[in-house]
Amino acid sequence: MPAFKTLDDLTDIAAKRVLVRVDLNVPVAADGKVTDATRIERVAPTILELSKKGAKVILLAHFGRPKGEPVADMSLSLIVSAVNQVLGHKILFASDCIGPEAQQAIAGMKNGDILLLENTRFHKGEEKNDPGFTEALAKNGDIFVNDAFSAAHRAHASTEGLAHHLPAYAGRTMQEELEALEKGLGNPARPVVAIVGGAKVSTKIDLLQNLVKRVDALVIGGGMANTFIAAQGIDVGKSLCEHDLADTARKIMAEAEASNCAIVLPVDGVVAREFKAGAANEVVDIDKIPADAMMLDVGPKSVAAVNDWISKASTLVWNGPLGAFEIAPFDKATVAAAKHAAEQTKAGKLTSVAGGGDTVAALNHAGAADDFSYVSTAGGAFLEWMEGKYLPGVSVLIKTA
Ligand code: 3PG
Ligand code: MG
Numbered sequence: 486m487p488a489f490k491t492l493d494d495l496t497d498i499a500a501k502r503v504l505v506r507v508d509l510n511v512p513v514a515a516d517g518k519v520t521d522a523t524r525i526e527r528v529a530p531t532i533l534e535l536s537k538k539g540a541k542v543i544l545l546a547h548f549g550r551p552k553g554e555p556v557a558d559m560s561l562s563l564i565v566s567a568v569n570q571v572l573g574h575k576i577l578f579a580s581d582c583i584g585p586e587a588q589q590a591i592a593g594m595k596n597g598d599i600l601l602l603e604n605t606r607f608h609k610g611e612e613k614n615d616p617g618f619t620e621a622l623a624k625n626g627d628i629f630v631n632d633a634f635s636a637a638h639r640a641h642a643s644t645e646g647l648a649h650h651l652p653a654y655a656g657r658t659m660q661e662e663l664e665a666l667e668k669g670l671g672n673p674a675r676p677v678v679a680i681v682g683g684a685k686v687s688t689k690i691d692l693l694q695n696l697v698k699r700v701d702a703l704v705i706g707g708g709m710a711n712t713f714i715a716a717q718g719i720d721v722g723k724s725l726c727e728h729d730l731a732d733t734a735r736k737i738m739a740e741a742e743a744s745n746c747a748i749v750l751p752v753d754g755v756v757a758r759e760f761k762a763g764a765a766n767e768v769v770d771i772d773k774i775p776a777d778a779m780m781l782d783v784g785p786k787s788v789a790a791v792n793d794w795i796s797k798a799s800t801l802v803w804n805g806p807l808g809a810f811e812i813a814p815f816d817k818a819t820v821a822a823a824k825h826a827a828e829q830t831k832a833g834k835l836t837s838v839a840g841g842g843d844t845v846a847a848l849n850h851a852g853a854a855d856d857f858s859y860v861s862t863a864g865g866a867f868l869e870w871m872e873g874k875y876l877p878g879v880s881v882l883i884k885t886a
Pocket of ligand 2: 864865
């Protein structure tokens, strides 16, 4: 892994203005309550460490996709109280991230104060990584700390641009994330097993193509497994299936064979006639899916095979559920595999790294997330990292000299 400057390299920061990019893009319910504060919890250590060291901590973040202008329900003022609560420290707020509002608020800060600036995406220059906007942000700080791995796939002013203007450091969460990903896929202990699930192959082609070259076994579950099964000439009935991707699926399987990567597909499935919780269901072998039924989860023989691979593995990377985990009883396979991975990890036999989209929700549902080695809060950034892509917000943090 390339070397990154971290908070350990930051000494003597009392009274310094530190611009900290965090990801506060948290889900909020209609009543304004933050429904999952995980991302706030993840950035708390960096914020509190800098504050304790006497820095003036200035938080930069985006919230939603406001397209370059102020949108009331995407104001970061809405989550100030949730941040206060998680930090156990009252934060200040300024209603613009550049200009006189921001400058006045910063001028009034005492050492150790924490100030949240309004949504950076309220300015068009943020997503354009516009030099003028970046300079306006940079003027407010002496040092830049990026703790937002989950936004690092964006080359925006506050995630990438600032690193060209100010000395740049990885925050604690960024650091932890990069170290975990390195153990998961960068330089993993072998054998490495990847579990990829979710609805569609079409959103994960790059991911699958990268993984077959790098892991020893690739478990394919969820709706996307049906596309692979159908590509082998098996009738999947009414199951979710991208028939037009049959060639792609066959190509990925051929690439896997050439790279000595075992592809683990379901050998049985739980089928139902309706997509709803509690729907009548039965377990069938994969070549016996009734024409009027759809597969909503992988079956017990498949789970046994997946768990076997997990037992053999030294490293597991996981993205996406094995079945329709949000509707019982079609959560069984995901829960069983997640629990097994958690146990192996707890026993010191496995390094398990998971992330992306629904994965965190699925592992939380299984009660397994806490025992995984690392669960990323990143969606798109985790996927792009697993696809082997360059992440602009990470690249600018690499130590050059
Ligand atoms: C996320 O929620 O995935 C990150 O905060 C990035 O948000 P974005 O997809 O709107 O860039
Ligand atoms: Mg996203």
